[in-house]
Amino acid sequence: MNWLEQTGLSLLHRFDPETAHGLALRALQLGLAPTTGTLTSPRLRTTLAGLHLPNPLGLAAGFDKNAIALRPLSRAGFGFLEVGAATPRAQPGNPKPRLFRLREDRAVINRFGFNNDGMDAIARRLKDRPRDAVIGLNLGANKDSANRAEDFALVLKTCAGDLDFATVNVSSPNTERLRELQGKAALGALLGNVVQTRDALERSIPVFLKIAPDLSDAEIADVAEIALSSGIDGLIATNTTLDRDGLTSPHAQEKGGLSGAPLFEKSTRVLARLYGETQGRLPIIGVGGIASPEDAYAKIRAGASAVQLYSALVYHGLGLVPVIANGLDALLENDGFARVSDAVGTDTAKWR
Numbered sequence: 446m447n448w449l450e451q452t453g454l455s456l457l458h459r460f461d462p463e464t465a466h467g468l469a470l471r472a473l474q475l476g477l478a479p480t481t482g483t484l485t486s487p488r489l490r491t492t493l494a495g496l497h498l499p500n501p502l503g504l505a506a507g508f509d510k511n512a513i514a515l516r517p518l519s520r521a522g523f524g525f526l527e528v529g530a531a532t533p534r535a536q537p538g539n540p541k542p543r544l545f546r547l548r549e550d551r552a553v554i555n556r557f558g559f560n561n562d563g564m565d566a567i568a569r570r571l572k573d574r575p576r577d578a579v580i581g582l583n584l585g586a587n588k589d590s591a592n593r594a595e596d597f598a599l600v601l602k603t604c605a606g607d608l609d610f611a612t613v614n615v616s617s618p619n620t621e622r623l624r625e626l627q628g629k630a631a632l633g634a635l636l637g638n639v640v641q642t643r644d645a646l647e648r649s650i651p652v653f654l655k656i657a658p659d660l661s662d663a664e665i666a667d668v669a670e671i672a673l674s675s676g677i678d679g680l681i682a683t684n685t686t687l688d689r690d691g692l693t694s695p696h697a698q699e700k701g702g703l704s705g706a707p708l709f710e711k712s713t714r715v716l717a718r719l720y721g722e723t724q725g726r727l728p729i730i731g732v733g734g735i736a737s738p739e740d741a742y743a744k745i746r747a748g749a750s751a752v753q754l755y756s757a758l759v760y761h762g763l764g765l766v767p768v769i770a771n772g773l774d775a776l777l778e779n780d781g782f783a784r785v786s787d788a789v790g791t792d793t794a795k796w797r
Contacts, residue, residue: 446764452478462544462553462759464585465794470509473517479763481522485769488519488777490787493525493649493728493751494577494678497580500524500770501785502741505732506583506612506655507555510563519578520612522766527753528567529583530614533599535563536587546759547694551736552708553756555685556701559585559617564603568765570609579608583655584639585617598642605646613639614676616657616684618702627656629667636675640747644676651678658683658712658733663674665715669722679728681753682716683708705756709734713747717796720748725790736761738772745773745785746792 446454453472457465472478485499492498503525509518512528519526538560545554561567568696569580574580584600586593601611613636626635636654642724654677656668672680685702692707712733719729731749735741736757744752757765773785782788 446762447479447611448621450762450764450783454760458531458546462543462546463541470514473514476517478517478521480517480520481763481767482520484522484524484767488774488783489524489770489785491751494610494653496525497653497750498524498579499749500773501745502525502766502770502773503730503751503753505755506530506614507557508755508758510560512567512574512582513582515570515574515578519575519580519764522770524751525581525609527577527581527612529561529612530559530585530617531561531564531567531582531600532559532585532587533564533590533596534587535566536560541590545696545699545701547692547696547705548760549694550692550697550705550707551760552692552694552703552705553759554696554699554701554703556699558588561585564600568604568607571604571746574607576640578703579609581611581612581653582608583614585614594638597635597696598638600648601639601642601652605650606642606648608650609676610651610653611643611683612653612655614655614684616655618657618685618687625662626659627668629671632668633671633675636671636677640676651776653677653679653681653730655681655684656715658686658708658715659688662718665718666722672727673723679729679730679750680719680723681730682719683712683733686711704733704751706734706736709740713744714796716744716749717747717793720790720793721797735763735769738769738776741769741773742788743792744775745788748790748791748793750786
């Protein structure tokens with residue numbers, strides 16, 4: 446991190462976390478944030494569910510909920526971006542405060558509750574997206590919806606024309622009863638509806654399923670079975686956790702989903718189990734606690750075809766992106782891997 450970014454982060458941390466988040470997005474819009482351009486190499490270039498990525502490092506959903514900073518983010522060095530979550534109707538989310546920095550734990554707790562401008566506003570912004578980037582949308586459901594399963598398909602149908610992929614998010618802990626949709630019967634019906642909607646589009650796009658890290662082994666096996674039979678194109682492991690073990694921050698017991706460093710081990714174990722249950726037949730995006738090249742490399746060797754980060758940016762800024770991408774390239778070279786895809790799943794035993 447250079448001195449300018451370090452100064453900027455220091456200033457942002459003087460504000461409450463949600464205000465700082467908004468200021469960071471505004472800085473991006475104004476061109477005040479660092480831009481790295483495309484980061485790639487023969488080792489880093491990869492394919493994910495048919496998507497050609499310059500590198501396997503993506504921005505996780507939640508940072509740019511409303512797709513307002515697509516152009517600057519597309520120049521920040523990421524291999525792909527995921528925005529949202531988007532719901533059919535705009536909704537304010539949960540009462541503030543709802544975002545907390547856990548500095549002592551290098552973590553974040555949020556209980557946003559799918560606050561967003563709604564699918565129509567987000568669809569309009571996606572029409573002006575940079576066409577040389579790989580951009581996906583996290584699909585959500587309205588809190589007061591009478592048919593949450595239908596909400597996912599509706600958002601997909603509305604926004605798909607300007608997307609490269611979409612993610613079904615049934616794993617946020619901040620919308621009441623949403624995680625119940627991860628049950629075998631409910632999940633099968635929901636994904637069937639989304640896939641049917643996708644297949645009816647003029648241009649088909651990959652659909653991913655994002656799951657929680659708090660599932661039992663039996664539940665992970667059920668998710669894998671449904672994923673393989675439903676026609677979706679991949680999995681994202683994982684969303685935030687409700688677990689608070691080992692935290693030391695004064696904010697540790699705030700309600701909401703925990704992300705950042707404490708999630709790394711739990712999410713990587715779920716990733717490795719999913720890779721084993723699916724026998725590598727579906728690509729998995731590994732998310733949770735990535736803050737270094739070594740973290741990204743461990744996820745890949747545990748079974749991830751690509752990775753995403755978000756919370757680490759709170760503490761390290763966008764300058765972390767080239768550090769991870771370039772460091773990952775060096776780690777792959779050191780271990781004799783010609784391509785990132787060659788390293789996928791080579792160390793699952795460590796995590797299972």
